[in-house]
Amino acid sequence: MSEEQIRPEDYIYKLIKDKIVRKKLFPNSPIVESKLAESTGISRTPIRAAIKRLNYEGIVTIIPNHGAFISNPTLEEIKAVYECKKLLESAAIKLACVNITDEQLERLEELEYQEIEVHKRNDLYRFIKINDEIHMIIASASKNMVYEKYIYELIQKSNVYLIFYDNFMFTSTDESNALKEHREILNALKARDIEDSAKAIERHNQITLDQLSLNGIVL
Structure with missing residues (x-):
């Protein structure tokens, strides 16, 4: 283990995620505790704890008496999630256009700048966190707790699904559709344009889905 300050459990957790992002582990790949322990020098207790965390997040599936495997969501599951997300975010952003505060718009501006810098560093985990905050600020601005x-x-x-199937690591900052789409969403929000805001966030969800790939096959 190269990073002395990181907890063994956190190291294994990040190691498995990194291998998925870098396309070294694929859906249905087994996670073998003994091999991880041998290759990292970490005992099985923190390895099991890391696997349980990944299972809770839906990244790993634990099958009793068979072991742990990288999860394998179906195309139908993925499409259903994005279809629901598209509908709810479209409804929420229409309300956000009316209710969003100047402070929230300023924070969105800050986050847009941050995500560009993070994208340049190929830091997917930080990028996802920033993306989460962008979308949740909009959801919160709707003032509808159920939408949120x-x-x-x-x-x-x-x-x-982004961790499994997005090509973030292989897309340049200039070519990132996510960055362009976030700018379009922010511009529409700043203009308080309900129709353009809804169209922008629907388009963002659809393009994100369309760009995911499963074993090299575009969804």
Whole structure:
């Protein structure tokens, strides 16, 4: 283990995620505790704890008496999540156009700048966190607690698909559609344009789905 300050559990957790992002682990790949322990020098207790965390997030599936495997969501599950997310975020942003504060718009501006810098560093985890905050500020600005609750849950599910199937690591900052789409969403919000805001966030969800790939096959 190269990073002395990081907890063993956190190291294994990040190691497995990194291998998925870098396309070294794929859906249905087994996670073998003994091999991880041998290759990292970390005992099985923190390895099991890391696997349980990944299972809770939906990244790993634990099958009793068979072991742990990288999860394998179906195309239908992925499409259903994005379809629901598109509908709810479209409804929420229409309300956000009326209710969003200047402070929230300023924070969105800050986050847009941050995500560009993070994208340049190929830091997917930080990029996902910034993306989460952008979408949740909009959901919160709707002032509809039900929208906010379910949009949060859908974001957590879609994040798993981004880790599995997005080509973030292989896309340059200049070519990132996510960055361009966030700018379009922010511009529409600043203009308080309800129709353009809804169209922009619907387009953003659809393009994100369309660009995911499964074993090299575009969805």
